[in-house]
Amino acid sequence: MSEAMALNLLLFLPVLGGIVLLALPERRADLVRGLSMVVLSAQLLLAAWLYFQFEAGVPGLQFETRIPWIAAWGVHYHIGLDGLNLLLVLLSAFLGPLVVAGAFTSITKDVKLFHGMVLFLQFTMLGTFLAQDLFLFYLFWEAMLIPMFLIIGVWGGERRIYATLKFFLYTAFGSILMLAAVIYLAFTVLTQDGSPSFAFTDLYDLGFAVEVQLLLLAAFALSFAIKVPMVPLHTWLPDAHVEAPTAGSVILAGVLLKMGTYGFLKLGFPLFPDAAQIATPLIMTLAVVSIIYGAGLALVQDDIKKIIAYSSVSHLGYVMLGLVSYNLLGVQGAIIQMVSHGLVAGGLFLMVGMIYERCHSRDLAAYGGLAKLLPVYSVFFMILTLAAIGLPTTSGFTGEFLVLLGAFHAAWPQFEAGATYPLVLVSVAVLGIVLGALYMLRLARRLLFGEARAPEAEGGTLRDLGLREKAILAALVAAVFYIGLFPNDFLQKTEQAVIEYQERVWPARAGEGGQ
């Protein structure tokens, strides 16, 4: 099997699985679960294999497939791997089986539909990452809303309808304006090149006037920033997270949010480099505001899921900060931070789901001293908490360290040239790590420490993690430590693409430092 074939298979495995799923009887929940587990595990294996086949240092795409799809418009079915999407594809594939395994006991209603939606979601997420054609990208980007809409709306909590509608309508608003920009790009290509095309590579070379670029970037950025989410476009996130079932939260935090940052990385900035350069101070500001604002909000929440949701706002602020440093350190760090956040926040949401299954409460005030009641659980929770704080040897450190180092590296020459503002922002971002520790340790302290109590703990005891749950968390924790300790392999494979990114967006910055 050639790698390109394998990549196609990787993308379409969930679809094939979905078709088989349709044939299964609704009552056989075990078969349904087993099937999606098998499909997603196979996908993970395939993704891992492709990861190892992926060659570092090769410019451009690898394992490319390009077939005309809507010939008249120049739309191609065009997918491929590069350094920018490689890790995110791996992350999505990694989280897939974990999500399904995590839902074994928590999803008992409409099991078939649920797994159908998870497979659908997996398909669209991978499609978004793999697409190398703007039309295709948009298709997947937008289609992703559908399964998520159902997952939150059908299996969610009390205010699920409100939350899911808010999620859908909020994100769809961004997408509509992006669609306008996509259409504009489409016919610009036609008028400039004479032939229609949606290929990213063709679109990169369109030389727009700066004013036009700013407008187009604004349209794209709105959509991406909502998904990230950057303050002040974040209010859908806590609601969606709180109401979503565990699986929904995990995918949402683990992968969906990364689409926003990936969008900036792959499309937003490279498509409109001049505008990106102009907008950099603004984006930096928003990123730092997100870091601080999210950290502040996470501190004053009493709903465990909300704390983690707001922590996502904060953590993705670091990713954005890294992306706009435009140097290798920062951008590489941002990519690692994306993966890390996917693992850590995904893991934390899984863990909240596990405790919710036992106690049916997400109210922090109802808990205490779980370290006594659930020692194994607490160990895992502590590890993930520390990874969220960015403690060294965990993935969170690798990401945050490189991001902040890169951002500082970019800000210092400006400081020496007389511009204090970027340096101030970076310093504030560094202080953000204090705030991060503040809210995460508050969560850990109130949940794990203190007098042992938990709702519905019969006779003062709770069932500690089972083998399945341990396996899920062990996989996550292993990945967290792997990225914390040995990030180099990842970094080597992404480097080439990042170099291309920085040369496309801000070649002048690419020259100084980290290149």
Place this chain on the structure above:
Amino acid sequence: MTPEGLFLAALPEHLLLLGILAILVTDLVSDRPRDPFLLSLVTVLAAMAAAIGLHTVGHVAAPFPGHFSVGPEAFAGKALLFGLSIPVLLLARSEHFDSRFAMLLLSSLYGAGLMLSADSLLMLFFGLEILSLPLYALVVLAYRRPESAEAALKYLVLGGVGTAVLLMGISLTLGATGGLGYEHFAAALAGGDMLSRGAVVLVVAAFMLKAAIVPFHAWAPDAYEGASVPATAFMATVVKGAVILALVRLFGDAGAGPELLAVLIALPLLSMVWGNLAAMRQQGFRRLIAYSSIAHAGYLFFALLGLPEARFEAVAFYVIVYGLTTTLALACLPAGEDWLRDRLDSLKGLYHRDPRSAILIAVAMLSLAGIPPFPGFVAKFLIFRTVMESGLVAVAVLGLVASYLGIYLYLRVIQYMFMSPSASHSRTLPAGPVATAAAVLSMAAVLLIGVFPGVVLGWL
């Protein structure tokens, strides 16, 4: 003009006529009512096949020069309208079908065929009336409900006003340019005098009335609600499609002058906002479809803003997709008492009673909302690209934002089906086999178009 030429050029229409006659004759000669379903189905299929065939061989002819001519676009348009009426027929068969319905429907289709080949306002008017008059009767055919007569009346009176307005416009065209050919209309479009402007705007207003553009839309919600489900499907899809395709043909290569352009921008935009918002709070499914069709009429009219060569493709594709998905949604409604199945409440918890229908309706809704990967997205994309290409970037953006307002109403239906417990009065009565066939047919077409939009676009 040779007899063979006339025969060949108008073959689809002839076949329809033949079908009508055959139904009429069988109805006359037999003493007990006979089921005309097969006959009408065969008729429509044959007409469609003829249109497709003639399109494929690239037949071009003008048997009545200046009044009636055929070409690829005409055949493509007819083929798609006839094709869209097939699920409607199936849908009708599943609840109430007799020879009257068949004949009215076929007649209306005949009118649609004429409109798509018209080269003069005379012929256009002729076709439009043949299209419209049976509709009033079709609406009233669901006469077991008292509202259908009221619906038919409203439709008739307002439709009559529309006819009068159209005629006034035609008459003014005649006065302004000295003829009734499309070239005269084009001259009127280009002309700046009072008579020409009045003529053009009245014609356009009449078409807007037929297509239910705000503020000429008032009849639509009531007529759709009063009509039976298949009649609703027919009006929302085939009729609307015929009207707009005919208008595209009427405009030809001409573009609107600035003052008419303003009308063509403002009113469709208003329709989108109005239709999408008003649909949000509807409790009846057909009424919801009606308001949604008002919004969709807005999108369709936007195609007229585009460059001439792009309009037909955009409209035709949109009509196919919109028609198929609307029919799909209507075909999947659970069977039962008419008033009951129309209530949106009855859809609550549908997924748990009839998952297949629920999923199909959901697909239809998402496609109508223009969410990818469903073909509604491609259709919308095409329309707005057309608008943007003609330089009206801001208008396209406004249109897209207006279309955003429509997302909620479709989501609401999905929310009812998947996320709400069943209402107390709803029972599980899955749709009948014929309706299912209609649904499957539509769904298959939707899927096909969704996966290979390029094929359809290439064919158009």
Place this chain on the structure above:
Amino acid sequence: MNGMLTILVLLPLAGFLLNGLLGRRLGPAFVNVVGIGLPTLAFLTALWAWRTLEAGGGAPIIETVFTWAVIGEYVFEVSFYLDRLSAVMALIVTGVGALIHLYSIGYMKGDESYARYFAYLNLFLFFMLLLVLGRSLLVLFVGWEGVGLASYLLIGFWFQDVAKARAGRKAFITNRVGDAGFLLGMFLIFTAVGTLEMDLINEAFAGGLIPVGIATAAGILLFIGATGKSAQIPLHVWLPDAMAGPTPVSALIHAATMVTAGVYLIARLSGVYLEAPAASTLIAVIGVLTAFLAATIALVQTDIKKVLAYSTISQLGFMFLALGVGAYGVAVFHLFTHAFFKAALFLGAGSVIHALKGEQDIRRMGGLARRIPWTFATFLIATAAIAGLPPLAGFFSKDEILWFALASGQGGAVWLWALGSLTALLTALYMFRLLWLVFLGTSRMEPETERHVHESPISMTGVLVVLAVFSVVAGWFALPHYLEPLLPLPELQPERAGLHMAQIIFAVMLALLGLLAASWLYREGGKPADLLWQNLQRLHRVLLGRYFVDELYDRGLQRPWRWVSDRVFLRLGDRVLLDGSLHGLAALARRGAEMFGRIQSGSLHWYAWMTLFGIAAVLIWVWRYV
């Protein structure tokens, strides 16, 4: 031999993993073997490494383990670096560490989380060794944060007590503030030099290629990190609270090793500070102020461990004073001696607490000298050492510090010396106060407690004896001279060069004065002292309130931040402005929908009106210009 340092570092890690994963299942015997055995092995390895180093004439041994990341031209390697400085540190860490592990067997006996305790302790050793052996600032930072983690876990070891869990969190957060400074300093150095390897950084700065401004900024930023870890003003607040952890932990982490990491950091990067006199002055000032203020607070503390905690802060202040005047070797010397006598003091205190079944209030002690003689004897020696009585360890190192504070060519000043000397006096005072109140005089214990007083087991007293011995002899190594090739001592100010002998005599007299004052003030359970404080009530309140720094942080930082988060971010920002405008838009759409619904009134006449209106409107529109 290659791999020696790696083995050294990994030994405690293995201990952590074994005890953490299997300890609970395999029981205390296994835990003991692993928990004591591996640190001991590590100590032996450290000795071996030191021998190897000396055999090589002190040339640094560099051991690269793996490449953490390569980013463009930058290579981040995990490698270890052994020179005399890190060898001394490693020996202290593993030596004192192994002793305290041993001590813990007795102290923690019967605790339900016995295995967890040893796992954490081993984890701490692992990170501490990373810290001292890392060649690159990055590895040092990993250890730096890691020891913080271990400290956090051990302070909150008895996590069911909320106050203890809180204390752990406070320590972590306060340290994080310092870490932010550390990170910024590290970034700045990296940007300026292009590497994080500390030997290369020192070379680069020594080469004079880096502007003084950068050196100063980086120096100050790194020092902020050091104030966090080493509990200097203004980030000292966590250390007293950290006494919530088990006492051996206080001895190891919060006295002997971890808190000295800041001192080590600055000594390690002396190349930077030599180029940054302003930063050095700041360090000296902060150091002497911390030493003095902490000593004053220690005078009034009533918790045996808190007294020692403030004493630790104060002694760390001395070290920073030394660093600030360029006497890096002297700082390390004090670090070295302090490790022994402070560990002895803490473990002695632990032994007291152990004997009294958890009692920590010195007002309810007294007269213990005869009941627990071994503890008393060792405590006495350590107290004398810290007070600076010759010929004990503390005398040598403290004297050197005061001498350089006075006479150093790199910032020595009379007022530094004067304040330092005053602090030395106070040190003797509060330490002998402690000794008197705990061991001498008459018993003020609860009768119930008194009945159970017993000497600790041999595993504990043995350790105390060893540490006491070191408290005596540690000062006899001329450590500054041993380190001189690495950390040269500063030039002396010529006009003060001859005053050394006078300074020594003065210092000894001060220590004796402190002893005498304490013995007078704290006889009879401290009645004369109480009288004194009654005359100085306001001062007493300020000291008892620890200068109200905690309250200042609470009111000035924590509460405002919570207030802003809650009121501004959550209520105003999220709920009112953002969600409010969203809901407003939704309501607008709903109202529009209602209006459209009302317009569709069902009346045919009205519909016709609308049509008429529409036709009239479009006609008027197109005819408007004709």
Place this chain on the structure above:
Amino acid sequence: MTTDVNLLLAVSGMLFALGLVGVIVRRNLLVMLMFLELMLNGVLLSLAVFTHLLGAEAGAVLMFLVFTVAAAEIAIAVPIILLLVRSGRTLDPTAYSGLKG
């Protein structure tokens, strides 16, 4: 001649407008239908004028078509009204406004 033409056109426009207004204001279904026819008559008059003026046969043909259509409309309208009256017993269209919203 132009005066006459303009006059005639004005009359035709007025007839048309009168018809429309009649549809709007009258409260009797049958009368409303009559006004609908009046609108068509207005159109017919203008058609006649233009046909005469320009000599365009198409106009004449269209006039015949209009007659037919008018007749057909009435032919459909009357049964509908009958149906309505059978249920509502009144010719007032306001009675038939059940469909709304």
